[in-house]
Amino acid sequence: MQVVLHLVRHGVTRWNQERRYLGHEDQGVISGELERLAPLARRLQGMHWTRVYCSDLLRCRQTLRYLLTGNEVQSAALSGNTEALPLPGTVYDRRLRELHFGEWEGKTYEDLKGDPLYRRWIEDPAAVTPPGGESWEAFSSRIQHFLAGMHQDLSRSCGKDENGEAGGRSSQKTPDLLVVTHGGVIRQIAAATVPDTPFWSLRILPGEELRLKLAWNGQRWQGEIMS
Template sequence: MELELTCIRHGATQWNKERRYLGHTDVGILQESLIELAPVKEALKGRSFRKVFCSDLKRCRETLDWIYTVSADQVVFDNRLREMDFGEWEGRTYDQLKHLDTYRNWLSDPESSTPPGGESWGHFQGRIADFMNGLTCFTKEESKDNQLLIVAHGGVIRQIATMTVPGSSFWDFSADPGSLLTLKLTFDGGKWTGYVG
């Protein structure tokens, strides 16, 4: 059975604009980002989704409120869809961190280095995998409508795509604020695989 995921990154925040690391810090979107989200809102007009999943952080909730009307029983606010927790690097920029050995090590090999007080790459991947494994319930229910909407963060969307598109890597996918990425997936051999559609 196929599953179609429409993945949308939240609208831009002030920290995004200032190119600051933004993980679990709970800030809202900029008013001006509503204009940037208009094409996504238009693309979703008239569409229906079997279920809507949204990060529980404010910037994703505000984005969902603006782009798509959904009933309370149809949406799940899921903290597994949060961006990576950057710990002590939250709110800081590349220029503020580039002199730190730990930061440079993390940039070159994020799987073997962790932001101080933050989340390891393995933990981040694990919770995204846990979320994706939970979607197998949709393969057990016969339905012509297997379209899901996910409103989340850039790192989360890239990780979902990396896990499911064979031969891809994390930076192969664009996930700018307010962008939309559609994945068409099949659950086979105990894992989701598919392509960008």
């Protein structure tokens, strides 16, 4: 089984602009920023998606809705609108949330640089958990769980031939899957699936797309970066 995974980071939020840590805080995209995604939206709207997945947080729901429908929604911070209507067929998944930064949510590097625990976390995030936040082990585990679930979804829906065995669509076009999520999640998915790709080796800006071509090797997804 092979797939092309289109990973899109949500549009710009107020805390993104202010360079504050933004994990589970449910901010919307700044009004007007979604329009900057118009070139990507035009390309994505012309594609057929075998599966669409999205973080359940507002900034990702707003971004997805704009990308697939062209309908801009106002930022919760600016307009008080805290909803983006769900799109039929989309899986909104909590496992695609950003790392939870706990007490460091909303803080900047300048706010935290004098904290010895923060300095240790910068040096080795796998060894330190933000106070009240999420451990690196828990974060990477839920991303792995999502990836395994993605394989199960595809196997159930389109991966069986006439004999009920996997691979029945091998002669057809490689399925395209869209995932709208967060920068850390995109890095972690790439690090977990593409050999020799350290987490910090990728920089994905708000509104950018990373494409991966992945194959299931019997135990996990593995592949390469396309763009």
